[in-house]
Amino acid sequence: MSAITVLGIETSCDETAAAVVIRDADGKGHIAGEVVLSQLDDHSAYGGVVPEIAARAHVEALDTLIEEALMRAGKHLRDMDAIAATSGPGLIGGLIVGLMTAKALALASGKPLYAINHLEGHALTARLTHGLPFPFLMLLVSGGHTQLVLVRGVGDYERWGTTIDDALGEAFDKTAKLLGLPYPGGPAVEAAARTGRTDRFVLPRPLVGEARLDFSFSGLKTAVRQAATSIAPVNDQDVADICASFQNAVSRTLTDRIGRGLARFKTQYPDTKAPALVVAGGVAANQVLRQTLQTLCDTDGFTFIAPPLALCTDNAAMIGWAGAERVAAGFAPDSLSVSPRSRWPLDASAQTLLGSGKRGAKA
Ligand code: KG4
Ligand code: ZN
Numbered sequence: 184m185s186a187i188t189v190l191g192i193e194t195s196c197d198e199t200a201a202a203v204v205i206r207d208a209d210g211k212g213h214i215a216g217e218v219v220l221s222q223l224d225d226h227s228a229y230g231g232v233v234p235e236i237a238a239r240a241h242v243e244a245l246d247t248l249i250e251e252a253l254m255r256a257g258k259h260l261r262d263m264d265a266i267a268a269t270s271g272p273g274l275i276g277g278l279i280v281g282l283m284t285a286k287a288l289a290l291a292s293g294k295p296l297y298a299i300n301h302l303e304g305h306a307l308t309a310r311l312t313h314g315l316p317f318p319f320l321m322l323l324v325s326g327g328h329t330q331l332v333l334v335r336g337v338g339d340y341e342r343w344g345t346t347i348d349d350a351l352g353e354a355f356d357k358t359a360k361l362l363g364l365p366y367p368g369g370p371a372v373e374a375a376a377r378t379g380r381t382d383r384f385v386l387p388r389p390l391v392g393e394a395r396l397d398f399s400f401s402g403l404k405t406a407v408r409q410a411a412t413s414i415a416p417v418n419d420q421d422v423a424d425i426c427a428s429f430q431n432a433v434s435r436t437l438t439d440r441i442g443r444g445l446a447r448f449k450t451q452y453p454d455t456k457a458p459a460l461v462v463a464g465g466v467a468a469n470q471v472l473r474q475t476l477q478t479l480c481d482t483d484g485f486t487f488i489a490p491p492l493a494l495c496t497d498n499a500a501m502i503g504w505a506g507a508e509r510v511a512a513g514f515a516p517d518s519l520s521v522s523p524r525s526r527w528p529l530d531a532s533a534q535t536l537l538g539s540g541k542r543g544a545k546a
Contacts, residue, residue, distance in 0.1 A: 369466055
């Protein structure tokens with residue numbers, strides 16, 4: 184099979200992004216041109232993503248960004264083999280903008296359209312960056328999702344664990360908010376935790392010890408609130424200690440949950456020569472979390488793969504790449520009548536768990 188060149192479009196949350204990705208005949212991938220416009224400044228005053236503001240910002244920026252990505256790649260629309268756009272899960276307004284733009288381009292150029300599940304984009308990124316063979320495990324930790332997924336092949340996923348309440352990024356954001364730290368909370372909590380004591384507050388580690396591989400973080404957030412209230416008014420050192428204790432509880436929880444996942448993988452795939460755990464999502468920026476996962480993988484004989492942060496957070500290269508993988512694997516293009524879906528589980532057989540992905544906004 185010859186090289187496949189795909190235009191990718193991502194508009195599911197608060198990043199507007201376009202990219203041109205090439206999958207070589209031998210399966211190697213590279214990004215020919217990409218551009219990501221973060222809307223962080225548009226939303227930060229509200230302490231979260233405002234769907235209407237996001238949709239309008241996508242409309243204003245997307246056409247220019249697509250031109251920019253093509254220009255950076257030195258390509259034209261006619262050079263594309265396919266057009267791939269995120270069509271779920273995410274904020275419906277943004278999804279409509281991206282998918283309708285992709286449909287218009289596909290119709291005008293006669294190129295095939297691929298409607299991509301945003302989670303598939305995250306799941307396949309390590310094949311773009313590291314050429315990782317199937318099967319492998321992927322931990323997605325973002326503002327809207329916390330999932331442990333078995334990636335068996337293109338379009339072949341099994342969700343092993345998900346959050347039954349808050350996503351991990353959401354827990355960081357809420358913890359930050361109630362301690363008076365700025366949005367987004369993750370980086371602020373991590374920074375504050377650097378000068379804090381991890382053992383000053385004993386916070387809960389929900390679901391630790393249970394055989395199921397799900398996650399729960401809302402109890403942790405409540406415990407943080409109680410800890411803060413019990414010593415109010417809090418000074419900077421108190422905030423640092425609470426943040427450090429919070430991160431410590433998260434670390435312990437992940438070690439237990441993911442450790443069980445790695446063991447299950449080994450049981451199911453005893454012959455995999457180099458088993459791997461890939462991390463994705465904005466929380467993957469957290470150094471304590473990375474170190475926790477690295478140590479866990481070292482102990483259990485897994486390779487720990489953390490793609491560059493710009494490819495862990497939302498981007499269009501992963502969507503273009505997922506499109507290229509679909510073309511290469513022989514999947515038929517989607518019809519121009521395909522609809523965006525605000526909810527779209529990667530694993531169709533997985534049950535919806537109470538509260539999981541309830542914001543449905545971020546992936
Ligand atoms: O993947 P992402 O950029 O956006 C979506 O959720 O789509 O993830 C954003 C989340 C936010 O909740 C943010 O607080 C969290 O990632 N985050 C972090 C760190 N940097 C970003 N959480 C913990 N530590 C960090 N350093
Ligand atoms: Zn995402």
